[in-house]
Amino acid sequence: MIVKGPGIPAGSTFQENVVNYDLLPTFVEWAGGQPCNLDIDGISLAPYLEGQKPEASFRNRNLYFHYPHNRTSMPHSAMVSGKKKVIHFYERPDLPLLFDLAKDEAEVHNIAAQHPKEHKRLFGEMMEYLESVGARMPKKNPDFDEAAYKASENYEKIKAYGPFAGSRPLAEDETASGRE
Numbered sequence: 001m002i003v004k005g006p007g008i009p010a011g012s013t014f015q016e017n018v019v020n021y022d023l024l025p026t027f028v029e030w031a032g033g034q035p036c037n038l039d040i041d042g043i044s045l046a047p048y049l050e051g052q053k054p055e056a057s058f059r060n061r062n063l064y065f066h067y068p069h070n071r072t073s074m075p076h077s078a079m080v081s082g083k084k085k086v087i088h089f090y091e092r093p094d095l096p097l098l099f100d101l102a103k104d105e106a107e108v109h110n111i112a113a114q115h116p117k118e119h120k121r122l123f124g125e126m127m128e129y130l131e132s133v134g135a136r137m138p139k140k141n142p143d144f145d146e147a148a149y150k151a152s153e154n155y156e157k158i159k160a161y162g163p164f165a166g167s168r169p170l171a172e173d174e175t176a177s178g179r180e
Contacts, residue, residue, distance in 0.1 A: 006030055007050040016054050017080055017101075018045060064129060072154065075138040075160050079126035086112075087163070095163040096123065106174050109167045120140045123137045125144040154164045 001018065006028075021042035025035030029044040029163065036044075043061075048054050062084040068090070069077050075090040083102040096112035098119040103109075112119040128138070149155060160171070 003045075003049060004050060005046075007046070009051060012049075012051065013063040014045075014048055016048070016059055017063055017082075034058075044164065062125065062129065066130060066135050068136050073158055075132060077126060077135075079122060079129070081122055081125070084118065084122060086119060086126055088126065092163045095165060097163055098122065106170060108170060110164060113165065129161075142159060 004170055019042070020039070023042070024040060025042045025044040026039065026049075028038065028047050029046040035042075043058065048058070051157050056109075062078040065078040065080075067073060067077070074092075076087055078080075078085060080101070083100060085099045086106065087097040088098070093095040096116075096119050097110050097114035098115055099107045099109070101107075113164040171178055
């Protein structure tokens with residue numbers, strides 16, 4: 001993400017996790033408002049963009065992503081917690097996914113099998129959060145036609161970005177960016 005705004009030193013960098021819902025409170029603060037008075041998700045990034053070092057609570061906060069539908073991917077939920085990311089694909093609950101983003105930002109190496117306790121803890125936190133906010137969960141379709149699903153034009157792409165054990169190969173667009 002590239003940002004230009006008030007008080008941001010040219011050429012500065014910020015290495016912590018941010019999410020799109022941090023932008024609204026940031027813009028509110030830049031406009032002179034008080035983002036802490038808003039009942040919204042996200043944290044103003046303004047102080048960090050101006051050079052303030054983030055505290056542990058910011059660095060280790062949980063960021064949630066929830067896709068309970070079939071569109072361009074299988075239904076799944078994900079949570080980034082510090083440098084770890086847990087993903088749960090609802091069609092494959094038997095295949096846990098855990099990534100160490102500090103060592104594997106392309107999410108090529110699923111380390112859930114090597115860290116089952118950490119996966120279980122993070123997965124539990126994610127599911128607890130989704131329940132606490134009343135997130136809609138995917139439901140079994142009684143009319144699901146697996147053959148039609150597998151014959152759809154997007155199936156191979158959806159499958160390629162679905163759950164996996166061990167390691168997956170980098171996609172063509174990932175290798176072009178120099179992540180090999």
